[in-house]
Amino acid sequence: MKKRCKMIIALLSAAMVLTACAKNTSDTDSNKANDTKTQDTSKDAAQDDTETEKTKEYQAKLDMIEPSAYRDARGLSLEEGAYISIIGKGTNDDFWVQVKKGAEQAGKDINEQLGYKGKKAVKVVYSGPSDKDNVDEQVNILDEELSRYPAALAISIADAKACEVQFDQAGWNGTPIVTFDSSSDYPGISAFVSTDNSASATEAANRLAEAMGESGEVMLFLQDSKSQVAQTRENAFVSQIQSAYPNITIVETYHMDQIDTYKNQMIQELATDKQAADITEEEVIDYLFEKHPNVKGCFASNSDAMELVLDEMERKNVSPFIVGYDVNDDSMEALKAGKIDGLVVQNPFGMGYAATIASARAALNMGNEAFVNTGYVWVTKQNLNDEAVQSILN
DSSP states (O other): OHHHHHHHHHHHHHHHHHHHHHHHHHHHHHHHHHHHHHHHHHHHHHHHHHHHHHHHHHHHHHHTOBSGGGSSOTTOOOOTTOEEEEEOSOSSSHHHHHHHHHHHHHHHHHHHHHTOOGGGSOEEEEEOOSSTTOHHHHHHHHHHHHTTOOSEEEEOOSSTTSSHHHHHHHHHHTOOEEEESSOOOOTTOOEEEEOOHHHHHHHHHHHHHHHTTTOEEEEEEESOSSSHHHHHHHHHHHHHHHHHOTTEEEEEEEEGGGHHHHHHHHHHHHTOOOOGGGOOHHHHHHHHHHHOTTEEEEEESSHHHHHHHHHHHHHHOOOOEEEEEOOOHHHHHHHHTTSOOEEEEEOHHHHHHHHHHHHHHHHTTOOOOSEEEOOEEEEOTTTTTSHHHHHHHO
8 A cells, every 4th residue: 555655656746747847848938939039020120120221321312302202202103014214324433323223212112102023013224325425325225225115214315416316206105205414405305303503513613712712713624515414514603703703714614525626726736746646635634734834723523524633633733722523432532631622412312213203203194393403412521521411422
């Protein structure tokens, strides 16, 4: 009997131990499950934070766009698989890379609003000449894109007179045209999306005049003589200097696409035996500065024109006051070093974004503003680290 009792007690003890172990295992599994849920929740929260952070990265650039209807993709009920073509004047430099990013972000936002994915997604495609500002290559791209019958097409026109035949064709095909950065006088363009080039060039003139003490000689360096954007900046800058600063004289205006004219001028004035083909652009710029040794200020209408001036400073140890447009690695370093006095920094991301939104609106016959202003910031060494400036630069 005692032996049986001992066995019963032993069995009961074993059962209690097993029950306790099972409970501990269950608790451990439950804790693991809870930990997993917590990790998943944290991961979701982290993803949400990442998405929010991504939005913050470019939201300041969208906030610069006026009117505000071009800052987001709401209300754009495009058909499934609609195709929007965006054509720039280049593909590789900083400005056009940002335009492409803005256009692609607008495409993502449109698809997110409509819930389109895969083959149903609206397709936004950016293209541009591999040789920046190459008019013939851009026209060929325009021909190819129109043959795809896009729902709408946006283009930054390299030559204000070069696309009229293609625009006629677009009209016959029912393809609305939006322009951005640089437009033309062609009738029927749905919208022009751009920096206010007249206002920004006027500000650049005022800033340069202030730096020069409102007196002295100035040279202008412009990327071309054909695009509307270059013409507008030149006209606004010259008009402001001539009307507001009588003691400042514009002694030379150099258009980068007119280099052969300057080469021939050099040959005649210097009586050199060199042929035009043997004269480099660096020699042309040297010649202009030697011709005008008292130049006190320079205006550069884009980053390529700015590069000419900065290179001259390095070669000839000249140090005029300099203002201009756009920022890249070289101009940023020059700004920090005090070699550039100020830059009009445009909003190419916002330009690409708003051009895509305007194209979508045109495709839907929603109506567009004639001019969509994507804004700019005047950047100097002194305000470079301001939060508002950094939000546009980054």
